[in-house]
Amino acid sequence: MQLKSIQDADLKGKKVLVRFDFNVPLTKTEPRKITDTSRIDQAIPTIRLMLEKGASKIVMISHLGRPDGQVNPKYSLEPVAEYLATKLGTDVILSESAIDNGVKNLLHLPETKLVLLENIRFLPGEEKNDMELAEKLAQYADVYVNDAFGAAHRKHASTYAINAFFKNRAYAGLLMKKEIDSLSILLEKPTKPFVAIIGGAKVSDKIKTIEKMMVLVDTLLIGGAMAYPFLKAKGATVGKSLCSDEDVSLAKQILMADKGGKIQLPKDHVVADSLEGAPSPCPGTSIPSEQMGLDIGPLTIQSYSEHIKTAKTIFWNGPMGLFENKNFSKGTMAIAHAIANTKAFSVVGGGDSVAAVQESGEGEKFSHVSTGGGASLEYIEKGELPGIQALKLGV
Ligand code: AMP
Secondary structure (H helix, E strand, O other): OOOOEHHHOOOOOOEEEEEOOOOOOEOOOOOOOEOOOHHHHOOHHHHHHHHHOOOOEEEEEOOOOOOOOOOOHHHOOHHHHHHHHHHHOOOOEEOOOOOOHHHHHHHHOOOOOEEEOOOHHHOHHHHOOOHHHHHHHHOOOOEEEEOOHHHOOOOOOOOOHHHHHOOOOEEEOHHHHHHHHHHHHHHHOOOOOEEEEEOOOOHHHHHHHHHHHHHHOOEEEEOOOOHHHHHHHOOOOEOOOOOOHHHHHHHHHHHHHOOOOOEEOOOOEEEEOOOOOOOEEEOOOOEOOOOEEEEEOHHHHHHHHHHHHHOOEEEEEOOOOOOOOHHHOHHHHHHHHHHHOOOOEEEEOOHHHHHHHHHHOOHHHOOEEOOOHHHHHHHHHHOOOHHHHHHHHOO
16 A cells, blocks of 8 residues: 555645654753754644645644653643744644643634644553544544654554544655655665664664664664674774673674675774763774773774765764764764765664754755654664554554
């Protein structure tokens, strides 16, 4: 079954229920302010298109944080409603609850066009994929749109069960379509050479992504704490670096499977005696016993940048070091710039690498910056996600 795009939907005079992923980072103190609006910004084209197509009402669903099925003002979507209203230049009404009786009354008022339902994860039924909750939500509208790629790996009431009530009336939003199209290029028809850069903290977290990438790519550049188990598996010392025994044995298996020698590992590092310590260069692959590796070194930056320069397709997930600390962010920033300077088809996925790309100011130069961290990795592993499958089939 093909995914139907909202571009082909007839929305004239229709009430539309649309699932977005407005799970944005907020400041920790009141008044809570959104610190990165990209997920909302990327949803705006879908909202505008629905308005252009003459939708009579747009009822928006989202989650925010992990309130675990309980009302918690800390996770209210109020800052999102305010931002949307400013950005769209129109009223956005925030309901008290997603299944508030008042919502239906609200939808009868001719002047109400855009309604944002309060955090769907305030209701225990959401994460339980509850049919009753899905049915109540479905009563609000004639058509369902899913634009929440970042939540499509979840089997929840508003992403999964709900599709049962909208057979042949369910569509993918513009962002959902863009995410799937971009990731599908990597999986189905990447122009060679295809170079992937995988970093981050642990091999075990990304083992399936690494295994999949080994099949797809010509070169796999490994950085971040992820690199130390590989180096240890090859006989180097890693000092006090993050490196579990489990990860070393996984790394050994991957290296054994790497018959074509696709995997590249750091040739040098930036080290310190603690996470807060002063940075010092560490030439060579081994790290002294009292030191920990916290970034890739200049030789590695140069070598990885050369590989990136030759690529026609690039996928990046995971920082090259403890990039939140300026002393150890050089490697990650250098990779962001190297990718931005190519003409390759480039996709970055995963919360931390996306944050690094935004910080580098080079986001515009990437072909696609995925809004889904876990969702993009799971899509790469499996080529499908429950929320997308349900949208196709009306499960
Ligand atoms: P992940 O979520 O697996 O992509 O991991 C990202 C986290 O790994 C970030 O918070 C980085 O600071 C951290 N990280 C990357 N490299 C290192 C390193 N060499 N030592 C400690 N933490 C690291």
